[in-house]
Amino acid sequence: MARLLVVEDDPFVRSALIRQLTEASHTVRSVGTALEALREVAQVGFDLVILDLGLPDLDGAQALKMLRGITDVPVIVATARDDEAEIIRLLTDGADDYLVKPFSVAHLTARMAAVLRRTGSAGAAGEPVPSAALRIGGLSVDPLRRLAELDGAALDLTRREFDLLAYLAGRPGVVVPRKELLAEVWQQSYGDDQTIDVHLSWLRRKLGETAARPRYLHTVRGVGVKLEPPTAPEQP
Numbered sequence: 001m002a003r004l005l006v007v008e009d010d011p012f013v014r015s016a017l018i019r020q021l022t023e024a025s026h027t028v029r030s031v032g033t034a035l036e037a038l039r040e041v042a043q044v045g046f047d048l049v050i051l052d053l054g055l056p057d058l059d060g061a062q063a064l065k066m067l068r069g070i071t072d073v074p075v076i077v078a079t080a081r082d083d084e085a086e087i088i089r090l091l092t093d094g095a096d097d098y099l100v101k102p103f104s105v106a107h108l109t110a111r112m113a114a115v116l117r118r119t120g121s122a123g124a125a126g127e128p129v130p131s132a133a134l135r136i137g138g139l140s141v142d143p144l145r146r147l148a149e150l151d152g153a154a155l156d157l158t159r160r161e162f163d164l165l166a167y168l169a170g171r172p173g174v175v176v177p178r179k180e181l182l183a184e185v186w187q188q189s190y191g192d193d194q195t196i197d198v199h200l201s202w203l204r205r206k207l208g209e210t211a212a213r214p215r216y217l218h219t220v221r222g223v224g225v226k227l228e229p230p231t232a233p234e235q236p
Contacts, residue, residue: 002047002116006030007037007063008078009056017050020105032056034063041071048112051095053079061090068094072159074115078103091188092195094160118187119159134169137229139207139216141169150207160185161203164196168217168227177224200225 004021008014009032021028029044031037034055041049049067053060064075077090077098087098096115099108133142138151143166148155157165163185168176178196182188186195200217209215215230 001025001027002112003027003045004029004112005037005040005044005046005049007034007049007055007060008032008052009054010052013052017105017108021109024105024109034058034060034066037063038066038070041067041073046073048116049073049075050108050112051075051077053077053081061093064090064093064095068158074119074159076108076111076115078108088195091186092198097187114187118163134166134172136169136172136216136227139169139229141166143170155206157203157206160199161206164199165203165227168225171227173226173228175220175224175226181225196225 001024004026006014006017006021006028008017008030011032014030014032018028018030029040029046031040032055034057037049037051040046051060051064051067055063058066060077060079064077067073067075074096075094077095078101079086079090079098080101081087082100090098096119097111099111133140133147135141140147140149141162142148146162148157148162148165164181167181167185181196188195200219201211204210204214204217207216209217211219216227218226218228220226
């Protein structure tokens with residue numbers, strides 16, 4: 001089962017979550033402030049963080065950005081805010097999923113299972129992962145070991161960047177619609193194209209290319225994105 005950090009300042013909500021998640025065989029630690037959460041994550045390995053936004057010391061959205069600066073641990077945001085623009089901003093800033101309060105523990109558990117399955121944390125059983133590295137030109141992506149190399153040099157990718165690259169690498173030369181990327185990589189049925197564009201921009205930078213001068217990642221306007229090997233330079 002998973003090692004969880006619950007970040008919640010309401011003692012009654014926190015106690016209820018700890019009790020019910022522990023009864024579900026998870027290992028649970030809890031804190032009531034953002035700074036305590038950052039300290040815990042820096043010192044302890046967690047499989048998932050459940051982050052309340054209404055914290056007394058820092059806004060949870062700020063805490064999320066700070067967490068993303070030190071770890072790729074999956075984060076489920078618990079929020080009373082149901083504004084679509086706010087939710088999109090949280091997902092863009094690195095949240096893996098969100099729940100609008102009030103919610104049941106059964107609902108939370110289902111969302112946790114989906115996130116853990118998608119990220120491969122806590123031994124979650126997901127779809128079989130290819131054991132052989134995918135090779136596209138000088139790019140190598142190994143989904144099993146979660147390693148990526150470009151021309152023999154390891155790429156330092158965040159978890160989301162790797163997931164995006166691996167999904168595209170598994171479909172070389174195929175234009176993948178943005179809706180499919182949101183559904184399969186972000187597990188979201190809707191969202192803003194900015195979510196994808198931001199991660200593509202970061203990924204391109206690490207692949208040594210830009211949107212204006214692509215090598216591997218090609219955007220097909222109004223359709224989606226495809227990954228294919230660089231074309232050989234024309235001979236003079």
